[in-house]
Amino acid sequence: MKQLLNQKPIILLISALLLGALFILPLIVTSPSLMQIIILIVLYAYFTSTWNFVGGFAGVLPLGHSAFIGIGAYTSTVLFQTFGISPWFGMIVGGLLASLVGVIIGLPTLKLRGAYFALATIAVGEGMRVLFENVKQVGPFKINGPSGISLPLMESSFWTFQFGSKATYYYIILIMLLVVLLLTYFMMNSKVGYYLAAGGEEPEAAEALGIKVSRYKLIAMAISCFLAALGGTFYAQLMLYFYPKSIMGLDLSFEIAFIALIGGRGTILGPVLGALLLRPVSELTRIYLGASLPGLHLVIFGLILIVVMRYYPKGLVEPIKKLIDRFIHKPARGKADDPSNPSARQE
């Protein structure tokens, strides 16, 4: 925390203003459909930030993360439908379940490197979707195969996690995002973060320095899957209807990975930046071209990705950081400081 507040006053001020603006946003935006788009931007920033724990820091590229989002959505929903358990509790159960599944999948796959891990996660994610599409009922829980689940409409209350006003959903996901970003920050500045980064870059050297690389990757996987599943519950409560393809499909997994790569994986703000840029593209193509050219948004993402990777292989966070540095840091900067390290390190 100390380090977090140790930034330059101007940065603190700007952050505070931005935060304030985010919190009063629903007072300005009155259109529910615009609000929905904004909520989805924040939700996708959230999804990508949870993905970041594994994809950004552990040196692998997961391409099946929607499986865990789906587990979250299904768990809280069937618990609510069958036993009337509040989605808030269901959310935690879903999170723990996703964590467990993530660790079981991670045990064999996290040892794989590069493309092999990516392929394995695609296989697992797709397998899970097909499984959910082919099962109508598990014990007492109805999941309805490919047609999915509609949540019964309840009166607006905290307990049922259903709200009449979009603003409430907005505040919930905004707070969830801020918590995850804070967690990311703390992880990056902790032993776990250092060990993950080390194991991701040079596993052999990391092991020689006393790091059990597989253990730290599993920790990251568990955290990431838990948080992703919480987002899944939120999605279910926001949409009140979902089916395997909408929430466990490759589309969602790929979109998350695209957002991370374009925004900047392994950084705190990369996922936010990526979502801010890509979600509107995705919404606009869906609104105007959804009928004639469905899936066009992924093609556009692909093109953006190629351009971004060509010029900013670390994502768009890189040039933006440089820009901010030029305007804020430079005048106040000492001569001895190395410009290649823009973090405000204190000694």
Added chain:
Amino acid sequence: MALLEVKNVTKRFSGLIAVNDVSMSVEEGQIVGVIGPNGAGKTTLFNCIAGALPPSSGSILFDGQEVAGKKPYQICQAGVTRTFQVVKPFATKTVLYNTVVGAFATTQHLHEAETKAIEVLKFLDLYNKRDVVSQSLTLPERKKLELARALATEPKLLLLDEVMAGLRPQEVTEMLPIIRKINETGVTIVIVEHIMQAIMNLSEKIYVISFGKKIAEGDPHDVVSDEEVIKAYLGDEYVATQH
């Protein structure tokens, strides 16, 4: 009791015997050299001690504790840290970050790890490079970073795998006092090397390995005049001219 006791270690790779029944012992505070021609099995032996390869047979005692077949991270946690012949820095991270990773071996807190890392970097004269991304370092600096990271784990025994390889003669001369300085702080060192000048200067005791077998051990000056050693390095015909 010796700090490191290697007893009859053999390493086979399906048919090929890379290390054949080698024993060695290292006392606390010593610098011990392992030399031998290229392909003699030095690095394999070294990998067995560091845990990168499990020995096929034999025992390795560190501080009285059996470590043969343990994983590299367990061996590091026991107090043995190695460096790599082909340096492996965390390339996109700064020098300080790299060293902090090592320093986390003894603490849970970033602040303490950073303090330790800075101390090590100052000791190795890398402090002014602390914010440089490690992939833009020169080779001698990378070799030093390898040392810094290893030292930050506070090892009792440091295994150096050809830290001089690839360095220019001038740079080798600069590296020697650094290794001696590390030893003076109480760290025992086993150094694998085929640059004779380096190892003769540093070691109190030398083991010579050729074709996987130990062919000589002892005081550096006795060892270099040993017939077997000359044969291994220069070939049979040179033995006669020595006498």
